[in-house]
Amino acid sequence: MVKNTKGGSGHKGQARKFVVPSSSKQMVKTRVALEDGELYAQVTKMLGNGMCHVLCQDNKTRLCFIRGKFRGRGKRDNMISNGRWILIGLRDYESEKAGGKLDNCDLLDVYSDQDKERLKNQVQTVNWTQFILNDRSNTNTNTNDGDNIDDGFDFTDEKEDEYKKIMEMDLSAKKINLKIEKEKEKDSDDDDIVFVERDDEINIDDI
Incomplete structure (x- = not known):
């Protein structure tokens, strides 16, 4: 274990065995959908309690369960928020929900911004248009939220x-x-200013 030589806010925030070196992070390959039942999705709403709504590549909204691997100490490198691209796994063993209920799915992987660019370039069989439009919409919303509003x-x-x-x-x-x-x-x-009144006639020859 590394000795704490700074103290205060400079001490280690996590055990060394759980920290992934930055060099190894860069070497991790981007996981792509290979198996049947694996779909690309985008988080549309966080529900809490380890659940969220996701829009899948087949334009269906599903209820995604965030597994324990992506929670707790594993949450550090797998932050999930609205607009995040993820890989989900369908629950083939469950029948389709009736009455307008959403089908369940499980979170398999969380993509970073670098992973998103790799997916756009490498995976040509998926139409990423909807995901990209949602990203732009989220960006504009965040920008407008930061504007100053004059309420009088x-x-x-x-x-x-x-x-x-x-x-x-x-x-x-x-x-x-x-x-x-x-x-x-x-x-x-x-x-x-002095005004002088003269009664004498002025002779032009005298001037």
């Missing part, structure tokens, strides 16, 4: 309100002083 309310505290009032009073006082100075300058200019 402006939350402030007392100090901020007092500061705004002082700034407004200071600004109005400056405007008044500027107006007074302009009026004074105008009056001063009017005083400098």
